Amino acid sequence: MARVNSDFYSLLLISSLLLASHFNICEAQQGLSLSFFAKTCPQLESIVRNHLKKVFKQDNGQAPGLLRIFFHDCFVQGCDGSVLLDGNPGERDQRANIGLRNEALETIDVLRGLVHKACGKIVSCADITVLAARDAVALSGGPDFAMALGRRDGVSFSIEKTKDLPGPSSNTTVTLTKFAPKNFDATDVVALSGAHTFGRAHCGTIFGRLSPQDPTMDKTLGNNLKATCPSATSTNTVNLDLRTPLVFDNKYYIDLLNRQGVFTSDQDLVNHEKTKGLVNSFANDQNLFYKKFADAMIKISQLDVLTGNQGEIRNKCNVVNKKQSILSSVVEEMVEVIDRF
Structure with missing residues (x-):
């Protein structure tokens, strides 16, 4: 009986070491990579x-x-x-x-x-x-x-x-403060704000600038927005970029220079000392905007990611899988080993 116990605990120790080694190797190998699916899902x-x-x-x-x-x-x-x-x-x-x-x-x-x-x-x-x-x-x-x-x-x-999450009614100081803990600087913030070069806004998110009208907003734009958004509860939407609302380009920054930003968080970028120069640069150089936007997108895409054995691969995106933990599987295997003795 003593020999059986000794063999069992030796097996248990070896199994635990192998399991830990396997997990460590997986964690080391399963970080983010440009070629992560090159062999397993090239298409x-x-x-x-x-x-x-x-x-x-x-x-x-x-x-x-x-x-x-x-x-x-x-x-x-x-x-x-x-x-x-x-x-x-x-x-x-x-x-x-x-x-x-x-x-x-x-x-x-x-x-x-x-x-x-x-x-x-x-x-x-x-x-x-x-x-x-x-x-x-x-x-x-x-x-x-x-x-x-x-x-x-x-x-x-x-x-x-x-x-x-930074809000559309935030001024630039608040927006920069929201991004700072995630190590995003003013260039990142202004570049990512350029995502508003396409898309639409709900009336409820902008009505605070319309009644009374924000003095930093172009008067013609304000009048047009009031016609579309007569109240904060209106279900209408408005374009975020007046010039090319369906195209991802740098015209959003030209909007801002003409006081035609729809959100407070957008228009205030031209008033802050850390961001107004970047607005001008991106308005004058679309390629520069594209580069800085891509850099910021890559940066945000790598925030606090789960890799290796963390998390799961969901069977459906809106629900987690049935919880069948690795620990429970290991326990079941251990029970089978014990039953053999």
């Missing part, structure tokens, strides 16, 4: 882009919708797909996430289905969200850039951290 990016081309032909408003979902996911608790999760309430039910497009959320899950059918369940909803945002920009005339992949999906969401 991933073409699947995503080809489908989005079809989607945008039918509904080009989904492009800014997908970009907003990406930002509102990554800024809360990292790029883990938490904003995609249903809740009662969840992140999407919070004030900062009002207006996230249901059609764009559905598109992300359709992409998941296409990718999983082609490659198996190895690509996370978080990675698909990142690729969809990048392609939304590129397919709308903006820069195209590589994004490292290998994220895992989170198994929880954070209502509290949605309060960290």
Whole structure:
């Protein structure tokens, strides 16, 4: 009996060491990489882009919708797909996430289905969200850039951290303060604000600038917006970029120089000493804007990501998988070993 116990505990020790070694190797090998799916799902990016081309032909408003979902996911608790999760309430039910497009959320899950059918369940909803945002920009005339992949999906969401999202009524000082803890500087903030070069705003998010009219807003723009948004409860929407509302370009910054920014957070960029020079630079040099925007997108896409054995690969983007933990599997194996003695 003593020999049996000795053998069992030796086996248990070896198994534990091997298991720990396996986990450590996996963690080391499974970080983000530009070639993460090169062998296991080489067609991933073409699947995503080809489908989005079809989607945008039918509904080009989904492009800014997908970009907003990406930002509102990554800024809360990292790029883990938490904003995609249903809740009662969840992140999407919070004030900062009002207006996230249901059609764009559905598109992300359709992409998941296409990718999983082609490659198996190895690509996370978080990675698909990142690729969809990048392609939304590129397919709308903006820069195209590589994004490292290998994220895992989170198994929880954070209502509290949605309060960290910068709001449309914030001035530049507040916006910079919101970004600072995540190591984003003024260049990042002004470049990412350029995402408002396409997309639309709900009346409720801008009415505070209309009644009474914000003196920093162009009077003609103000009158036009009042006609579209007679009250804060109006269900109408307005273009964020007056000049080229469906194209991802630098015309947004020209809007700002002409006092035609729709949100307070946009227009105030020309008044702050840390950001006004950047607005001018981006208005005069679209390629510079594209470069800085791509740099900031890559930076935000790598915020607090889950990799290796963290999180999971969701079977559906809006719900977590059934909880079958690694620990429970190990325990079951140990029980089988014990039963042999």
